[in-house]
Amino acid sequence: MARSLHPIHATPAKTWTAAIGLILALVVACGGNVTAPQPSAQPQLSAQPQPKGKITVAFGLPLGNPSNPFAWIGKELGYFDEENIEVDVQSTSGNNAQADAMLLSGQIDIGIFGLDPVLRPAAAGRSIPARAVFNVQNRSQYEGIVLPDSPIKTLADLKGKKVAIPELGGSLEPYVNEVLKSAGLKVGDVQYLATGIGVPMGEAIKRGDADVGYATRGQIGPLETAGYKFRFLPRPQFAEEFITGNVVARSDLTSAKEAALKGYLRAYAKSIVFTKENPEAAIRISWKMYPDGKPKGVADDVALKNAVNVNVAYMSYIDKQNGKWGYMPPEKIQFYARYLGVADKISDLTKYYTNEYIDFVNKFDEAKVKEQARNWKP
Secondary structure (H helix, E strand, O other), rough: OOOOHHHOOOHHHHHHHHHHHHHHHHHHHHHOOOOOOOOOOOOOOOOOOOOOEHHHHHHOOOOOOOOOHHOOOHHHHHHHHOOOOOEEEEEEOOHHHHHHHOOOOOOOEEEEEHHHHHHHHHHHOOOOEEEEEEEOOOOEEEEEEOOOOOOOHHHHHHHHOOOEEEEOOOHHHHHHHHHHHOOOOOOOOOOEEOOOOOHHHHHHHHHHHOOEEHHHHHHHHHHHHHOOOOOOOOHHHHHHHOOOOEEEOOOOOOOOHHHHHHHHHHHHHHHHHHHOOOOOHHHHHHHHHHHHOOOOOOOOEEEEEHHHHHHHHOOOOOOEEEOOOOOOOOHHHHHHHHHHOOHOOOHHHHHOOOOOOHHHHOOOOHHHHHHHHOOOOO
16 A cells, blocks of 8 residues: 655645645635635845945145135035035144145045155155145145235245245245245245144234245135135246146055045046036135034125135136146156156155046036026025
8 A cells, every 4th residue: 555645745835735725624614715825026125225435535734715615515515415425624733744644644544635645755765654645736736925015026036034934844945945946945944834734824923923934825815715825926837737636546545435436536626627617606615514614703795705715816726727627747746746856756656646536526516517607595
């Protein structure tokens, strides 16, 4: 006699079929109507939002200053969201040595300052895991200022004078040394005084502690908005021939960090276009994000007018190179290295700058950004 199959040995399919058959038989026997069971539809899986790429950016000027709102207003304008990034913007308030140290120690991913803190150590044989990835100013933004009635009229008049600079040994000291040479003077013909940036420098000049001040156009901006009166000195010819203010990033970023870097650079370029098109909007957005950036004790209309004037003057240093935002012409990098006196000490400058992200950065609709700027309402 054949042995019956125990239920635990039946296949799941056969067991299910048998159960359905038994249920149908019982329903029919009871006179019920039967609708054959339909296979259930597969649940639709919605696309999960990707986590935002995180990047940390250090900036030399106080946040909310009128010169550089394009470094952060991308958050308010939606550009950071478009690039799916979360940006931690920090300020070192003019302490470039601190910013350099933070970049080289890995505390930050990006520093917006010159390339010299990378090239100088490289020239001395120390490997620096950082490189320039985007150029901001396409000509030198270093400027000299004096009181309106100062007897200093030409660069040759600097001989024997006290020169205020943000910090000793920083990027302004070698610049002023080159200015002296261009005027037929020699290094040592001036006395340097480290004052920091902004109001402290303005006060030093106003009191007569310093005869002249040298700083970046962005660092001079707070003096203008604070109402200080001064006159710009002539620019040497070589100041038109090299680029400054690079965005410098660590060269050992993870793939996720590199993607966030590219996204930030594109948001940065969009914000430059927006700011150039509507500087007043950029200032208002910046002050909304960083209220401390708005001058105190100054009428709103006066503060806004001064800030816009500062911004327009600063933005005149920023333009496309070879038709692209951020592009670094090799000949200008070479000139910069010669200016720093390190060109013959670095065998391969391409290790310390790259244009590989520039095509990606420039893939956006400029007309759309300009229209957004024109139509912006507070």
